[in-house]
Amino acid sequence: MSTASSRGESASGNVGPADSQDRLVTWALALAQLVSWGSVYYSFSLLVVPMEQAMGWSRTATNAALSVGLLVSGFAAYPIGRWIDHGLGRRVMAVGSVIAAAMLLVWANAQSLTLLFVAWIGLGIAMAATFYDPVFAVVTHRYPKSFRTKITLITLVAGFASTVFIPLTQFLVGTIGWRESLVVLAAVNLAICLPIHIVAIRSSRSQQGVKLPRETVKVVHDAATRRALRAPTFWALGVCFTAYYATFAALTFHLVPLMVERRVASAVLVTTMALIGPAQVAARALWFAFGRKLHASIVGIVVVTLFPLSTVILIGAGNSAWLLWLFALCYGAGNGMMTILRGTVVQDMMWTEGYGAVSGMLSFPSNIAKGVAPIAAASIWTVTSSYVPVEWAVLLVSIVSAIAFVAAVQLSRKR
The missing domain is CATH 1.20.1250.20 (MFS general substrate transporter like domains)
Incomplete structure (x- = not known):
């Protein structure tokens, strides 16, 4: 099925309501990427120094926690991608936002290096479930004829994550402290990313063509x-x-x-x-x-x-x-x-x-x-x-x- 109506366009080529909705979904997912990257990845460099000064932890130990998170993210990438292939994109990315918020709160209350490592192990899973790879998979499966434009737009908006969140995090650390800043970043994930992932992602399967049974999709x-x-x-x-x-x-x-x-x-x-x-x-x-x-x-x-x-x-x-x-x-x-x-x-x-x-x-x-x-x-x-x-x-x-x-x-x- 590749009619104009399936693409959200009328026979005359005018933009229809479905096309407008697709654009809104793309912008929403782009905003969620900006917040996810900014609150989890780019905040680390601004939080690590005051955290080390307050807790007496070494630079090697704190950066080792970040490295562990990246490694966990790598291990989690395949099963998460497979779940999205099977039509579970909304669940994966929504749960990822919840995990990100929960682990930021664990980090905010960390009194030992063990808890810091626990937080970054969880954040590694959250990164694998909310960063570029999962949203690219969702967009590719749902919009197979226009994924290039949508992926380009998402990365363009998300490219401002450091521009927005580095000064924001620096301001928060300077005014309320590093622990309270992490609480705010956790709340931002729950307030922005979670509802976007629940509402904007209906399914990671294509809107175009005949809907296939779940088992057939899995086999393919x-x-x-x-x-x-x-x-x-x-x-x-x-x-x-x-x-x-x-x-x-x-x-x-x-x-x-x-x-x-x-x-x-x-x-x-x-x-x-x-x-x-x-x-x-x-x-x-x-x-x-x-x-x-x-x-x-x-x-x-x-x-x-x-x-x-x-x-x-x-x-x-x-x-x-x-x-x-x-x-x-x-x-x-x-x-x-x-x-x-x-x-x-x-x-x-x-x-x-x-x-x-x-x-x-x-x-x-x-x-x-x-x-x-x-x-x-x-x-x-x-x-x-x-x-x-x-x-x-x-x-x-x-x-x-x-x-x-x-x-x-x-x-x-x-x-």
Whole structure:
């Protein structure tokens, strides 16, 4: 069934009520992503210092809790994606919002490192159930003909999470304290994300076409998941994303100390860091405006090239302000577009059936890499007492990511 009425349009091409409702749903899911990312992920860096000062915990211990959360998120990605494939998107994301709020409250009342780790184990599950992967799966299954536009819009709005929640969290910590700030962030999840996930997500299955029995849907998606494990394209994409997120995590967590080691002026350092976020949003806006109709492989080549290019610029920048700012623009733009690429490339280069589980399998090694890479980079620095070997390691792994993506493109064309 692909009539105009099923798309929410009249025969004359006018936008109908269904189309308007779909747009409202997309904007609502985008708002929920902004709040989920802002309240859980971006709040950590602002809460960790006052928490350490109040509790006497070490930086290693508190960051280890975050790493554990990322690892748990990786392990939880596959089963959560599989549940969404089977039509449980609303339950998964609504429960994820409840878990996020509950774990933020546990963190707010933590009097020991054990409770902090418990909170981040729970937040790892919440991240796997509420961040990009699950909402991409919901949108892909529900809107198979327009998922690219909707995913691009969602990432564009969510790109402002740090812009909104970093100053908001900083204000809360400065006025009411870090524990009370966590209570407020928990309440925001319950007040905004939970009702959106309950109301906006009716089902993660497509609105278009004949509704199939639940058991038939399950068989189709499970078969597609098994087929992915036999597809060389899947493994090439796995190498690409794992290598990319390893290098991105390593550089993100070590970029400030790297510039400090180079004796970069404070104003230049702050400006460099400040440019990354706007570059991410600007790149997503450009994709939304001009790149939505391009095949993911075409834009993907640009994306996977930008990261090694930005690393080369960083290596040669020294403490030059304009070169560091050029690096920040390329680095931020590449990461901004990578988020959209990650959400659309599986559908474009493989298939949409079983997307939730397939995406979850791709996220598993990527999330492990996010947790391990910063520690690995710190180990390299400890051995050499210099960030130069770290930069070259990042460049090497980013080139591996680019090569793997080119291989995935070629393999998908052969298929």
